[in-house]
Amino acid sequence: MDFALTTEQREIRELAMKFARNEMIPLSQSYDEAGKFPIDVFKKAWELGLVNTCIPLEFGGSGFKAVDGVIISEALAYGCMGMNTSFMANDLALLPIVLGGSNEQKKKFLTPFTQEFKIASFCLTEPSNGSDAGGIRTQIKDGGDHWVLNGEKMWITNAGYADLFVVYGTINPDLKHKGISAIVVDPKSPGIEVGKKEDKMGHRSSDTRGVRFNNVKVPKENMLGNPGEGWAIAMSTLDHSRPLVASSALGGAQRALDLSIQYAKERVQFGVPIAKHEAIQFMIAEMGMKVEAARLLTYKAAWLCDQGVRNTEVASYAKAFASDSCMQITTDAVQIYGGYGYSKEYPVEKLMRDAKLIQIYEGTSQIQRLVMARELLK
Amino acid sequence: MNIFVCVKQVPDTETKVTPTSDGSFIETSSIKWIMNPYDEFAVEQALLIKQSNSAANVTVLRVGSVKDTEALRTAMAMGADDAALVEAADNLDSYSIAKALKGAIEKTGKKPDLILAGKQAIDDDALQVPQVLAEMLGLPSVSVIVGFELAGNNVKVKREVEGGALEVYELSTPCVLACNKGLNTPRYASLPGIMKAKKKPMAQYSLGDVGVSEADRRVKYSQFRLPPEKPPGKKFDASDAAKQKEVVNQVVGLLRTEAKVI
Numbered sequence: 001m002d003f004a005l006t007t008e009q010r011e012i013r014e015l016a017m018k019f020a021r022n023e024m025i026p027l028s029q030s031y032d033e034a035g036k037f038p039i040d041v042f043k044k045a046w047e048l049g050l051v052n053t054c055i056p057l058e059f060g061g062s063g064f065k066a067v068d069g070v071i072i073s074e075a076l077a078y079g080c081m082g083m084n085t086s087f088m089a090n091d092l093a094l095l096p097i098v099l100g101g102s103n104e105q106k107k108k109f110l111t112p113f114t115q116e117f118k119i120a121s122f123c124l125t126e127p128s129n130g131s132d133a134g135g136i137r138t139q140i141k142d143g144g145d146h147w148v149l150n151g152e153k154m155w156i157t158n159a160g161y162a163d164l165f166v167v168y169g170t171i172n173p174d175l176k177h178k179g180i181s182a183i184v185v186d187p188k189s190p191g192i193e194v195g196k197k198e199d200k201m202g203h204r205s206s207d208t209r210g211v212r213f214n215n216v217k218v219p220k221e222n223m224l225g226n227p228g229e230g231w232a233i234a235m236s237t238l239d240h241s242r243p244l245v246a247s248s249a250l251g252g253a254q255r256a257l258d259l260s261i262q263y264a265k266e267r268v269q270f271g272v273p274i275a276k277h278e279a280i281q282f283m284i285a286e287m288g289m290k291v292e293a294a295r296l297l298t299y300k301a302a303w304l305c306d307q308g309v310r311n312t313e314v315a316s317y318a319k320a321f322a323s324d325s326c327m328q329i330t331t332d333a334v335q336i337y338g339g340y341g342y343s344k345e346y347p348v349e350k351l352m353r354d355a356k357l358i359q360i361y362e363g364t365s366q367i368q369r370l371v372m373a374r375e376l377l378k
Numbered sequence: 379m380n381i382f383v384c385v386k387q388v389p390d391t392e393t394k395v396t397p398t399s400d401g402s403f404i405e406t407s408s409i410k411w412i413m414n415p416y417d418e419f420a421v422e423q424a425l426l427i428k429q430s431n432s433a434a435n436v437t438v439l440r441v442g443s444v445k446d447t448e449a450l451r452t453a454m455a456m457g458a459d460d461a462a463l464v465e466a467a468d469n470l471d472s473y474s475i476a477k478a479l480k481g482a483i484e485k486t487g488k489k490p491d492l493i494l495a496g497k498q499a500i501d502d503d504a505l506q507v508p509q510v511l512a513e514m515l516g517l518p519s520v521s522v523i524v525g526f527e528l529a530g531n532n533v534k535v536k537r538e539v540e541g542g543a544l545e546v547y548e549l550s551t552p553c554v555l556a557c558n559k560g561l562n563t564p565r566y567a568s569l570p571g572i573m574k575a576k577k578k579p580m581a582q583y584s585l586g587d588v589g590v591s592e593a594d595r596r597v598k599y600s601q602f603r604l605p606p607e608k609p610p611g612k613k614f615d616a617s618d619a620a621k622q623k624e625v626v627n628q629v630v631g632l633l634r635t636e637a638k639v640i
Binding site for chain 2: 007008011012015018019047048049050062063064
């Protein structure tokens with residue numbers, strides 16, 4: 001057993017942390033307040049190879065393992081959970097192609113992302129189907145020499161800037177899971193309406209919108225796998241993406257811990273720094289314990305991916321534990337900062353707002369527990 | 379064109395420094411090492427020259443312990459072609475380091491056209507190595523450069539002097555230049571760069587290999603100490619209008635006699 005990172009992984013983390021400190025943290029608060037999409041930061045991160053980490057070497061990617069991907073995403077979320085949501089959404093959208101696409105599809109859709117700065121969106125959730133993803137209503141109909149797409153998607157990250165959509169729909173709603181199919185859609189196709197940017201509580205710099213498809217024609221060769229194989233692709237995508245989402249919560253939690261330690265040593269009450277008070281010490285100890293446990297679960301969930309072992313159960317442990325811990329840790333960080341913590345002058349209130357979303361997207365904390373129980377009781 | 383860049387590995391700026399028990403140096407066991415920030419400007423300048431002159435070869439040199447090779451690996455990940463490391467204690471003096479660098483350059487067998495370094499290392503702030511090295515090699519040198527132009531064998535550099543004024547120097551290659559902040563914006567090592575750096579060659583020499591012995595040491599460190607703790611600030615109460623003049627005289631007096639700032 002070896003818990004150590006390789007020299008190369010330490011260097012990757014070093015670079016990603018340097019990027020987070022120099023390029024993300026200084027902008028994080030103002031972008032959040034203005035709800036400004038971090039396209040400039042995103043592009044810089046792409047130039048350094050910090051995004052699209054899931055693209056395999058043979059299609060122009062850097063050949064990173066899942067563990068490398070979570071190391072990078074943890075560091076970028078340390079810089080800003082909101083910005084990292086935009087970056088991570090690219091991987092989330094490209095993963096179905098990596099996992100379910102043919103070699104031609106991978107070459108056609110993935111390689112351009114390694115040559116030019118491009119943005120992608122994963123379109124699964126609908127206005128009336130969130131946790132119940134099997135109940136998707138968006139229809140994919142056979143139009144002869146093409147597919148015809150009709151329906152509405154909701155909470156689509158990067159939708160206003162996307163160069164590629166991966167859309168989940170059904171060839172027949174009566175077939176339930178067995179009807180679900182995934183297709184790659186050009187966002188410039190006629191019949192696509194992208195809605196207004198949602199005004200969110202946190203992750204305010206990430207671009208979230210509804211997307212409507214009205215008789216959108218999609219080339220036949222854009223379907224990933226066969227019709228009806230979409231559910232399997234979505235599930236294996238989630239096995240890979242949940243460790244990534246967990247790492248985002250981990251990065252945010254680590255930032256809240258570091259800020260809390262720094263503040264507790266500076267803030268003086270009753271004549272001593274508050275770090276000398278046991279009440280604060282216990283909160284900090286609790287934070288440290290949860291960050292470390294979340295890290296071990298997250299890295300293990302990614303490591304299992306790299307071993308080619310089914311990781312559904314551990315990926316759900318990681319996603320639920322890291323995001324629930326991040327919520328607790330960021331809430332406690334605000335508590336340690338006291339009145340200052342509640343003010344936008346200090347960075348911790350944003351962390352608390354950002355943490356909440358990670359308990360919700362990519363499968364709520366409750367859905368994760370459902371997955372765990374199913375795995376444990378089967 | 380052969381460009382050599384001398385880099386030093388220094389403790390991260392957030393390091394809590396503790397002197398060793400015998401006072402000969404600082405505890406290094408738990409230090410996180412980084413490339414000296416001024417050296418990053420030197421590496422970047424070399425890479426900028428390489429960008430416009432594909433025949434240029436950039437070699438990074440370092441004298442120090444081999445436990446961590448962070449600085450050299452970073453420079454190669456940024457784009458340097460190869461590296462040479464002279465194994466030595468981290469508390470060598472400027473003279474020995476300069477002599478070791480000279481020896482390492484000769485060992486590579488490449489004739490230097492340009493030698494770049496940071497103007498100073500942020501750990502001991504000695505500001506000596508580039509000038510001593512230039513003297514040993516019999517080459518012209520300019521330090522604290524903030525501007526650089528190369529045309530053939532002619533180099534034009536701008537040097538910062540007090541009061542924000544600039545001096546302009548014209549030199550011919552080979553020469554030694556010590557770089558200051560403002561010269562350029564150092565690039566990040568990209569992730570593909572980090573992957574490629576693993577395969578780049580790093581030569582390793584001992585001090586003996588490059589002709590340096592204990593007898594070359596000009597400075598021996600006897601006592602590293604932490605600076606004394608700052609005394610607490612003084613407070614003056616001028617709320618009583620009648621006493622204000624007296625308080626002002628008192629403050630002015632102390633600024634003259636104690637703080638010695640006026």
